[in-house]
Amino acid sequence: MLPAEKSEILKNSLIFSSLNEDELSGLAGLAIERSFQADEFIFWEGDEPDYFYVIAEGRIKVVKHSSSGKEFIIAFFESGEMFGEVAVFEGKPYPASAQAISATNVLGIRRRHFLDFLATHPQMAMRIINILGGRLRDAQGRLKDLAGERAQQRLARILLMLASRMGHTIPFTRQELADMAGMTTETTIRLTSQLKERGIISSVRGQLIIVDEAKLRALAEGPPTV
C-alpha cells in the first residue's frame, strides 16, 4: 500500500481528519497495514497492547466472554473508527478481544509512536477526550439498561442505537443482537418476531429493517405498552 493511500485512510478517520498533510504523512509513515478475514481476531483480551488501530475498510466487534463462556459484544466499529485505544493509553493488556465481522483492513500504529504523536499534538488529545467521553456516556447508559430494563426494552434500545449509527437497515443476526443486549438468541428471535407481527420491523436473513421508528422508540421508553 502506498503511503499516500495510508494518508487518505487516516484523513477519512474520525480522529485524524483535522490534521494537515504533513502531519498525516508523518503518521502514515508509522502506520502498518493488516488484513483480516471475517471472524479472525485482531487481538485477544489479555494481549499486550502493542498497537492502536484505525479501520480502513470493514467492520469489527469488541467482545468479552463471561465465566461461563457466553460472548458479550461491548462495541462494534466500522470504517474510520478507532479501537484498542484504552489499552494503549493505559499500557495494560487489552481488556477485551477484537474480531473482524467482515473482511477488514486496518491501519495499526505502535503504542509508543502514537503516544509521542499525541504528546506533541494537543488538539488531538482534546479530540480523543471527546471520543472517550462519548463512549463512556454510552457505556453508562447501557449499564443502566442491563441492570434495570427488561429484554424487550433493552432490545429496542440496541436497535435504536444501531439505527442512529447505520440507518434503518441493521446488518446483524439475531445471535449478534442477543450478544449485544445480553440475552439468548432464542429470546431475541421471539422478541423480533413480536416486533414483526406488530409491523415495527421487517427482516431478511442476517439483517433487520426498522419500519416504524416511532413505535420502537415508544417501546424503548415506557413499560411494554400495557
Add this chain to the structure above:
Amino acid sequence: MLPAEKSEILKNSLIFSSLNEDELSGLAGLAIERSFQADEFIFWEGDEPDYFYVIAEGRIKVVKHSSSGKEFIIAFFESGEMFGEVAVFEGKPYPASAQAISATNVLGIRRRHFLDFLATHPQMAMRIINILGGRLRDAQGRLKDLAGERAQQRLARILLMLASRMGHTIPFTRQELADMAGMTTETTIRLTSQLKERGIISSVRGQLIIVDEAKLRALAEGPPTV
C-alpha cells in the same frame, strides 16, 4: 474559604496534583466552593453542564434511574476525585445525577474555564485521557458482568472492586450494594447472609467487612463452587 485552601484541595486531587503553584492558584481562583448534606443532589440528569467538580471532602454517588424508577449506581467518588466531566467535555446535558452520600464539599470549575485551561495544558489532557480510559475499562467490565454473570458473582466482583479502592471495610448498605450490582435489596441480603455463613465476610449495620478475600475472589471467578 481562602484561595490557598482551594489550591491545597486541588493539589490533593488526582487530576491536578502535577500542577505547579502558579497553575494551582490560577485554577483555584476560578473554583467555587459548594457544600451538600447527605442525600442532597449536586446536579440532576438532564441539567446543563455548567460545572466540572472535584471533591474536597466527603463521598458522592452518580446514579441513573430505569424507566420503572429503579435506581442504579453508576459510580461513586470520594475526596480527590473528579466527576461531571463527561458532560462538560461534550457540552451535552449531564447523562446522570450526582448525589452526596455523606456531608460533602466540592470545588466547581466552570465548563468554559476548565476547557480553556485544558487547551493550554497538554499534559493535563493526557492525564484526563488516562482517567477516562480507566473508567471506560471499568464500565466495560461491568457491562459484561451484568450481561453474563449471576447475582452471586456480580456481588462478589462489586465487593472486590470496592475493596481495592477503600480497603476491607466497605461502608455501604445492602440497598446501595444492590443498586450497584443491579439486583434487589432482598437478593443482596440473602447473598450477603450466605457469605457471612461461609465466613467470607462479616457485617454491622451499614457496613460490611471482607474477612476472606481469597475465597471471595474464587467466588467472583469461577462458577459458584459447585
Add this chain to the structure above:
DNA sequence: CCACTTATGTGATGTAAATCATAGTCAACG
C-alpha cells in the same frame, strides 16, 4: 444440485431472581 452449515422459528420445561409479605433490630431524635 446436493450435502452442509448457519440462521430462524417454536414449543415444553426449568430456575434464578423478582416480588410480595411480614417481622425483628438498631440508630436517631424530639
Add this chain to the structure above:
DNA sequence: CGTTGACTATGATTTACATCACATAAGTGG
C-alpha cells in the same frame, strides 16, 4: 425513653427469561 424510620432478615409465590429440544428455511461450497 419511647416513637419513628432505616436497615436487616426470611418465607411464600410469581415470573421473565434461560435452557433444552427439534424443525424448517436459506444460503454456500464442492
